[in-house]
Amino acid sequence: MVDMPPGSPTVQEADEAFTPSKHPLVPVESSLNLDVELKLPLDDGDGDEIDFNGIDEDLRRFQTDDIVRQALSQGVDLRGYSRDIETELREVEMDSVREYVSQSDKVLELHNEIQGCDAILARMQEMLLGFQADLGGISDEIRHLQDESISLNVRLKNRRAAEARLAKFLENVLIPPELASAICGDEVNERYLDRLVELNSKLRYVLQTGPVGDGSSLDVAPADTMTAREVRPHLEKLRAKACARARDYLLSRISELRKPKTNVQIIQKTALLKYKYLVQFLSENAPETAEEVRNVYIESMGRTIYNLFRAYQAQLAKLELEIATKTDLIAVEEAAVRAMFTNKVDLTKRGDAFTLGERDKILDMVEAAPILVHVAQAEGSRLPYEVVLRSVLKHLVDSATSEYLFTLEFFRGQSRDTFHRIFERTTALCVENLETYLFASHDAIGLLLMIKLTHAYRLVMQRRRIPVLEAFFDRFNVLLWPRFKMVFDANLRSVSGATPRKLGTVELTPHYVTRRYAEFAASLLALHSGLDSLVLGIGGEEMLINDRYFRLSLQIHGKKSQVVFLINNYDQVLTVFHERRIMADETTKFEELLAHERESFVEEELKQRYARLIAFVQANESLPEGGGVDEALVEGLVRDFAATWKSALEAINQDVLASFSNFRNGMEILKQVLTQLLLFYTRFQEIIRRHWRKQPSFAKDLVSTNAILVEIKKYSTFYAV
Template identity: 45%
Template sequence: MVQQSTLVKMKYVLFFLNDHAPSVASELTETYADTMSRLLVGVFKAYHTALFKFVDESAGRTDVVAVEEASLKASMFSSRVKPTNAFALGDRDKVVENAVAPPILVHMAQAEGGRWPYEALFRSTQVHLVNAATSEYLFLLDFFKAAEGSNPVRVRELFLRIFAKTLSLGLEQLENYLCTCYDAIGLLLMVRLTLQHQQVLQQRRVPVLDTYLNRVLLLLWPRVYAVLELNVQSVKTAKPKKLGNVELHPHYVTRRYAEFVASVLALVPDAAAAGAGVYGHMAALRGALVELLDKLADNAHKTAKDKCVFLINNYDLVVSVVQERKIESDELFDELLTNSRDKFVEEELLSHYGPLIGFVQQAEAKQRTIAGGDATIPLDSAKVERIVKDFNGQWKRGIEHINANVMKFFSNFRNGMEILKQVLTQLLLYYTRFVDLVKKSWTRPPSFSNDIVTTQEILYEIKKYSRSF
């Protein structure tokens, strides 16, 4: 800057004028402040106007979690907005890693013909301001220290006179953008950038932008909350019939939710008290999604098993995306996934081994009503024999069908293998309990004892499938 290269060498002239002609020194200070004020506001206005021609919009008004299928299809064919950008963080967080990197040069941007998300241009403009403010403040401390009586407060006042119009311009430009911004990820990135720029100025011991950056945050946070609330309301007010076909695989609303939550939680500043409000909105969004998934399951699927499969696939998607992004696990979805898996296991076993399972449950319930639950109860010999022979004739085929169903129902292979393991383990437990009941009721081997499949045979068969676990 010309101040550092030329004017600072003339500071002793100002010292002399301050001692011998204070009115002239004061007039010189006023002239400098007015000139620099006009110069800076012109530079930053021109830079902003030129730079923001390269903005690439990442989210629009319809980019909410629970968008209707018709709007979703329309956005896919729109060249104005890229649908995936609104929810997937991707490499957008690199802008935070490069928070204090040199600003984008307009002529280079024009030559490259590239486009950037708003937060990248915001970073460039703000780091330009931070660097200019640092240089100017240090110059003022050095050059005007005699005229201002070595008083940092007076120097700060002089700085604000110089930068007042530029700072007002920056706030006005930001406020105009925020009125039509629906990009929660971009907003949180801008919050993170502003917090980092505050730290940089603290390290440089340059306090003159404290108020400005605080006002930037005061503009950003309410808009963050407003956009989050739009997403919450989109899920709460969603009409299942307008959300497309509901099959067994994860619904597109769940996929958008998982990406959105993972991105937002990855960006919430740990030290920012205002960030606590984000978690409140995320909790509301989570609750709304759980209710919506229940509605979709009830409306689209008739059997309890199909409902379980649909819910498992959706819960698993959320858990998988969160784990993949290395975000702290959501205990609610972990619990919902576990409970739905348990229900599916029972439904799947009942569809193949219903008579055996029903018999075990009824016999054990009856046994518990007798003294201490250890007493032997009489069993219907004909019924037991029928169950034994039915099981002997179809148990392997049942396992084959279970394996085929799991492969068909669950798109996530890891999730499917966990469920298959759980189903086969539960089958073995039910059968072991059945055999124990038979042993307690017959002091001698019954006539159908040769038809009783041993648990070792079942274990051997399970091991064939467990190679994939």
């Protein structure tokens, strides 16, 4: 069945419209002619002329048509052609009408079917309109249900949020039975600390007077809620119970620190630091109890450390070795050290107070372990006081480091005050013991070593970033520096005020004052590095150089012996300085003095054996040629030198070896004497050559310089071997 478009005529209507009987006044043929005949009026009936503007365009379009163009090319008459076309159209129309009439039954049947379909479609339309009305109601209901669902979802979220806040509030306020039983009955252990943290959290919560930031109190101060007011008395009881148990536990553990032979650090780590939250809990909830615990710890730990250091220093004092007494000065008179029942005294044997030796190795042992007293006693050791002090300071800085770190973690904000109160008696004990030692100390080297040790341990504490002993080190320096200056000045005064004839026997060998001064100066200069505030004896060395040595040498008879004495003493000082590798202004001064006295000895030695020869050279060297030179005198000098020069060299060699205790120094002086002798004899020969153009009769007795050089080399080679 063919669907008809809306508003289309039915089949019957269409049949009636095309039936000729319906229009008797218009024959079919005439109706067709109306369409065929074309009239081209020149106006449109209103007197207006027809517009031919578009006819040219139509003509051009017709010319492009293939059929029209072909007809025109063949000369076809368009009018006849038009009539033929109309005839054919009329025939086709008649055939269509006849065909339509022959099919009228089928058209009628189709018309009926279409009407039936229209009725069905009408009923379906009614049903669909009913469905549309029902769906509209359902849509409104669905929209209503959706709104209800959104509203319920919002209320559900609000209730859940309120439930979460309320649950958190109840969690922060209510006291679980297991919490109460744990606080009151459980053993103090790590689990107990967890319960204590929970209790402290609840106490903080119920005491808040403003809204909680997490919203658990529903923007109401917890302290203003009825629940908090009801629970607070029970929490207060639990807090009191917890504070009492924390106090009992801490005091019981602190009391163990007082027991003899107790490992304090083990108790601190396992029994106190592990439960440091107990102190924090007491500080927040019972400040008086927390202060009581701190005071008990300070008293207990302070007494323990004090007793340990007192016993340790008392044991070390038994091992102390006295290095110097008040008579151990650079220059000391015999009467000051002479024994009561004897007149013999050996001032050369006591030099420990001035010799550094290996005592400075103590500065490399700053981080070494302290002395074990029982081991030192078993070995029969005797220790200088700086060794004792190093062990005490090492114990002190290690104990101070450990205790400060403990108090910093255990007592937090009160760590520094706690530390100073614990070590107050101990540091006072160390200062008191040092004062006792310094009262009778005359060991300048030991004092300087102790100053450097104090400085070294100050640096140790600074590297550890624990500056809690600065005041203690300052007190040590205040005691050590004045005593060192007093001892140092006493040695200088001993030199400046001594009477040479009372300083013992003066021989050609180095004097004991020289050895003491050399060792003392070398020791202080070696330790001077790093101590810029030390001014080493301004003027002290000048007194020794310009006054004491000269006055001591005057006790020796003979100019040459006095020069030998000065050379030996200056060489002794330089030998000690070189052994200690002292490179200072003092070294340069003594080197200059030694060089000057060597020149003096060479002059005295040659004058003793060749005074006439030297005097002749010095007197006649500047005379012109042909001047008045005494030939007999020259001949005598030549023959005398030729006869004695070898024996003179041997005598000079023996004299030098006997005069100078230092072999190297003697060899240098021997070389200078022989070299100077060779120079004088060469100058003597030059005078002879200038005044005698012809060789004089005594020329055969002149000794060649080569022969003298060969002999000098023999001595050099012999001593080199």
